[in-house]
Amino acid sequence: EAGVAQSPRYKIIEKRQSVAFWCNPISGHATLYWYQQILGQGPKLLIQFQNNGVVDDSQLPKDRFSAERLKGVDSTLKIQPAKLEDSAVYLCASSPTDGTSGYNEQFFGPGTRLTVL
Amino acid sequence: GEDVEQSLFLSVREGDSSVINCTYTDSSSTYLYWYKQEPGAGLQLLTYIFSNMDMKQDQRLTVLLNKKDKHLSLRIADTQTGDSAIYFCAELVIFGTGTRLQVFP
Numbered sequence: 025e026a027g028v029a030q031s032p033r034y035k036i037i038e039k040r041q042s043v044a045f046w047c048n049p050i051s052g053h054a055t056l057y058w059y060q061q062i063l064g065q066g067p068k069l070l071i072q073f074q075n076n077g078v079v080d081d082s083q084l085p086k087d088r089f090s091a092e093r094l095k096g097v098d099s100t101l102k103i104q105p106a107k108l109e110d111s112a113v114y115l116c117a118s119s120p121t122d123g124t125s126g127y128n129e130q131f132f133g134p135g136t137r138l139t140v141l
Numbered sequence: 142g143e144d145v146e147q148s149l150f151l152s153v154r155e156g157d158s159s160v161i162n163c164t165y166t167d168s169s170s171t172y173l174y175w176y177k178q179e180p181g182a183g184l185q186l187l188t189y190i191f192s193n194m195d196m197k198q199d200q201r202l203t204v205l206l207n208k209k210d211k212h213l214s215l216r217i218a219d220t221q222t223g224d225s226a227i228y229f230c231a232e233l234v235i236f237g238t239g240t241r242l243q244v245f246p
Binding site for chain 1: 145171172174181182183184185186189229231233234235236237238239
């Protein structure tokens with residue numbers, strides 16, 4: 025079974041530029057997550073989708089970040105415009121459960137390392 | 142708000158036991174999880190414990206849960222160099238700061 029795929033793996037941009045990340049979850053997984061992991065910290069949830077609906081986006085900086093999950097499968101996360109403090113690894117994860125309660129194993133992709141200069 | 146805290150660093154000799162500690166704040170969590178992150182990779186679920194349990198053993202791994210103190214620990218027996226990684230405790234989507242385990246020969 026293929027794992028969670030993410031691209032690109034690395035991205036370097038200048039501040040105020042735009043960037044987009046792509047995630048393909050494990051086939052059949054209903055729930056998809058985007059996390060931001062700043063160096064030396066744990067992952068912080070940005071947004072959680074169940075199928076193509078948003079479950080939680082309370083920590084998404086909506087003035088610059090946006091995310092969508094069309095047709096309940098692939099997802100894209102966009103930053104426009106980027107700031108220096110957005111430098112981080114962006115992790116995508118998926119799970120077969122609804123992600124709100126009960127046992128919920130998340131399967132993580134390798135992440136996209138973003139450097140904002 | 143919800144918070145999960147861990148010590149940042151642990152260094153052990155190969156063959157010794159490692160104990161990684163975690164404190165959490167949300168007492169409603171049904172399950173608590175331990176994830177492992179190797180360099181350049183995403184997180185991978187290592188083990189978990191149901192909140193009604195106080196201990197779970199899985200081969201070299203032992204998870205202890207003290208609900209009264211909201212304290213979770215992960216013990217790795219006979220620690221190997223391949224165990225060197227960052228370990229995160231988590232409740233649902235709230236992750237700790239991570240503990241970097243370094244194993245030296």
